[in-house]
Amino acid sequence: MIQKILMKNEIGKFYIELAEDYNIFAPVNEKGSIVFKKILNSEDIVLDYFNSKVPPKEILFPKTEVLFNYTIDGKDIKIEDRDDLNEKNIIFGIRPCDAHGFMLLENFFGFGAVKDEIFLKKRKNTLLIGIGCNVPKSTCFCTSVEGHPFKKDDLDIFLVDLGEKFLLETINNNGESLVKKLTWLTDPKKGDIQQAKELSKKAEESFETKLDLSKIDKILDPNFNHPIWEEISEICIGCGTCSYLCPTCSCFDVIDETDQYNNRGRRIRIWDTCQSCLYTQHTSGHNPRGSCIERCRNRIMHKFSYYPENYNTLGCVGCGRCVQLCPVNNDLRTIINKINEIENKKEEKVVA
Amino acid sequence: MSLEAENQEIEDSMRNLARKLISEKEVDVVIGYSKGTIPMSVSPIMIKKVDDVDKLIWSNLCYVNLAKYLVPRIPQLIDPEKGNLKVGIVSKGCVGRALIHLAAENQINLENIKMIGIPCNGIINRKRIEKEIGEREILEVYTSGDQIVVKGKDFEEEFLYSEYINELCKKCKVKSPPIVNDYNESCIGDCQEIENIEEDFSDLDEFEAKSSKEKWDYIKETLETCTRCYACREACPMCYCNLCFVDQNKPVWFNKTTDLPDIIVFHLIRAMHLAGRCVACGACSSVCPMGIDLNLITRKLEKIVKERFNFTSGIDINSPPPMTSFSMKDNEEFMLEED
DSSP states (O other), rough: OEEEEEEEEGHHHHHHHHHHHHHEEEEEETTTTTEEEOOSSSGGGOOSSOSSOOTHHHHHOOEEEEEEEEEEEEEEEEEEESSTTTEEEEEEEEEEEHHHHHHHHHHHHTSSSSHHHHHHHHHEEEEEEEEEOOOOOHHHOOGGOOOOOOOTTTTEEEEOOOEEEEEEOSSHHHHHHHHHHHHHOBBBOOOHHHHHHHHHHHHHOOOOOOOOOOOHHHHGGGGGOOTTHHHHHTTTOOOOOHHHHHHSSEEEEEEEETTTTTTEEEEEEEEEOOSSSTTOOOTTSSSTOHHHHHHHHHHHHHIIHHHHHSSSSSSOOOHOOOOHHHTTTHHHHHHHHHHHHHHHHHHHHOOO | OOHHHHHHHHHHHHHHHHHHHHHHOOEEEEEEEESSSSSTEEEEEESGGGGGGGGGGGTTTTTTTGGGBBBTOOGGEEETTTTOOOOEEOOHHHHHHHHHHHTTTTTTOOOGGEEEEEEOOOOOOHHHHHHOOOSSSSEEEETTTTEEEEESSSOOEEETTTTTTHHHTTSSSSSSSSSOGGGGEEEEEOOOOOOOOOOOOGGGGGHHOOOOHHHHHHHHHTTTTTTOHEEEEHTTOOOOOOOOOGGGGGOOSSSSSSHHHHHHHHHHHHHHTTTTTTTOOOOHHHOOTTTTOOOOHHHHHHHHHHHHHHHOOOOOOOOOOGGGOOOOSSSSSTTTOOO
């Protein structure tokens, strides 16, 4: 592990040096919302922010992605190779929760025998430089889902915001070889390391939301048909806000667009959401998830029951985006508490 | 009267009416608003027991149009034996208008619906305030005097209420639900007799003064951050199609990508479908996670409909929406004559 100091006023220098070999993505302010964008001018980078509205998953798993273009010549179909997959990327300023989100996405895209080469290749060529959260939001709950505002292990390089400067720490070999090139970085003082430790502790203690997720998968499994789902989904209007802004939601739809006049076409993947009525619609017209009740249940089941079963970890990173932006304030934290209550009520009955 | 006193009065009378409706078994369920878990939000709630009536609240953040839960009826509002439950619905002016317009389009029957009419005093433009507060977390919001007070960990800011409500609310002429002649009984509480509305469209002056290119640029700039989560559509009480045109897949009618042309096609066609039907509740913009303001586009269409057909949606259950009816008197000067 290497520890260095990166002054905030040296971000420009940092950018210029790295931009030679990498596409740099970082948070910028776009029309009042923080979003991750490819940086063309280091002055656009915003360093004072909670988190981006749309998670940085969109850099490697965009809303709309052309998987390939093709041309048709008689009976010959020619698929054009994508040349962007080998480009090297750095995501600068990612929060620990979103970095953990990438780990969960890798589980999904790398699951089973048929792997998603496109996502995995891009992921392999991407370095994550994360910043710890000194001031988590009141809607954050990463500490309840095995996370931490200063969690480092999903990153290559970890930064702690010390005011005028960052304490920089390499987490693995990739991070180390990158930092070794930046010979101008100075060494930290003892006080800096101490300050970082204190900030981490303070951030951890500031969490207002503490959710009990220790038994949730065991409660969910036998309660698939519990009346609670009617209550949970009652006010849901069925939009895709929660899933589109979720750093771990990975569902997509694949469509072909053909331009028959010019003998060419493209295959595209776009984000899809289990909250949409079309998501599980069969060709026959039958829909096993016909109403909001089943769709809401699927979202919760997927994150807190199926995901732990398949990958042995929760499918939620506690970023709180769905909590902040649900149009009808159908708060995930309330939903989790309601689910926990199913078991508590049962226990009460047994005691009585 | 101060805003707090006004809101308190609305809340008290709303709770009393809801209590009466439930205890006298006039309705099975009351749909209203309850306190949200985050400061800039409220949460719709379905109340079935008298004991729960005090969960109902009224604040200037009640932006959801509750009529949405009736088209199509969510399964929770249908009893397997009794059929459609009788519903009481807390109705500000635009919720009332939505219900009346939906009845005019034969989507709901006002007979088993009771509007609990309230005189809405305007909904806070939460997206605008959130933008101005920027990267500071809002922890508390309330109205005081003529100000909206927004507090966070180490800041407190005031916003002039009359300025920071939705642009649509500033021009609203239907604060309470209109009384429907054939269904006098359907509205209790604060309702108003409305015949014809003199609309003030001066909020469109700035947009209309733009050149075609500037208008097009405005539309492109407004829509470009859309993620196509369809929160606008799902929050809109007038978007009740079983299958939206944009979801048609046998065959596919429109492309589904987030390329700008596809985004624009979705929003403009949706706006066209709302011409003469939009009830100006502003829910679409209030719920947009990306903070996109769709109101100007729908408002412009309302103006055109008003000018050409003298029609305002959601006032009269018996006058069919102009885009769904044909009259020999309709202007047709845009038709090209044969050579």
